Amino acid sequence: MTNQPDHVSGIIENEFLKLVKNRRSIRRFLPQSVEREKIITCIEAARLSPSAENVQPWRFMVLDDPEKIQAFSQDVFSGIYRFTRWAEKSPVIIVIFAELDWLANRVGKEIQGTQYFLLDVGIAGEHLVLQAEQLGLASCWIGWFNARKARKFLGVPRRWKAAAILALGYPQQHIKERRPKKKLEEILFFNSYNSKK
Numbered sequence: 001m002t003n004q005p006d007h008v009s010g011i012i013e014n015e016f017l018k019l020v021k022n023r024r025s026i027r028r029f030l031p032q033s034v035e036r037e038k039i040i041t042c043i044e045a046a047r048l049s050p051s052a053e054n055v056q057p058w059r060f061m062v063l064d065d066p067e068k069i070q071a072f073s074q075d076v077f078s079g080i081y082r083f084t085r086w087a088e089k090s091p092v093i094i095v096i097f098a099e100l101d102w103l104a105n106r107v108g109k110e111i112q113g114t115q116y117f118l119l120d121v122g123i124a125g126e127h128l129v130l131q132a133e134q135l136g137l138a139s140c141w142i143g144w145f146n147a148r149k150a151r152k153f154l155g156v157p158r159r160w161k162a163a164a165i166l167a168l169g170y171p172q173q174h175i176k177e178r179r180p181k182k183k184l185e186e187i188l189f190f191n192s193y194n195s196k197k
């Protein structure tokens with residue numbers, strides 16, 4: 001797996017791709033709060049995401065009170081999840097829940113074998129991440145956390161499944177190196193499996 005050079009033939013360079021290229025998962029933030037307007041703008045970008053059957057299963061619980069984040073982290077990033085403890089210093093923690101819906105989740109899973117709500121919240125979360133990047137914020141997805149404790153700590157109903165967490169803030173580190181990404185040739189197929197054209 002090698003890094004794709006920035007200029008690959010056939011790619012139309014554009015502002016959106018520049019934003020995507022600049023994004024890195026950032027785990028260290030400045031001890032500076034994030035303006036509520038910026039947080040709300042990020043959630044607005046997520047709100048407008050597509051979703052299966054337009055169910056919009058996402059629910060966002062935003063923590064921006066450092067004491068609350070500390071208490072949440074002690075609870076939710078403990079035991080086998082302690083490797084995520086770095087997140088307790090994040091100025092903002094956003095827990096992305098999926099409100100489980102009978103049609104999209106039960107029927108979809110039985111017939112298609114796909115958990116659409118996970119696709120939906122993934123799309124919404126990445127809308128949020130890219131909007132954050134555009135506003136000068138950095139972020140990191142977190143999948144390694146105690147989902148049951150997160151739900152209980154935040155006092156949300158059982159039908160809300162904590163699917164992921166996003167840490168958000170102004171970056172303390174600027175990582176130039178990009179994590180290795182697969183080459184376009186490895187992941188792109190036109191018309192048939194064997195075809196390169």
Ligand SMILES: Cc1cc2nc3c(=O)[nH]c(=O)nc-3n(C[C@H](O)[C@H](O)[C@H](O)COP(=O)(O)O)c2cc1C
Nearest residue numbers: 023024025026027084140141142143144145164179
């Ligand atoms: C669904 C998902 C879950 C992730 N969970 C974690 C996590 O629990 N802890 C962590 O430090 N990073 C986590 N990450 C961040 C990945 O490690 C990171 O995206 C990957 O290494 C690629 O680096 P990049 O985002 O800078 O391109 C997660 C990313 C995604 C998309």
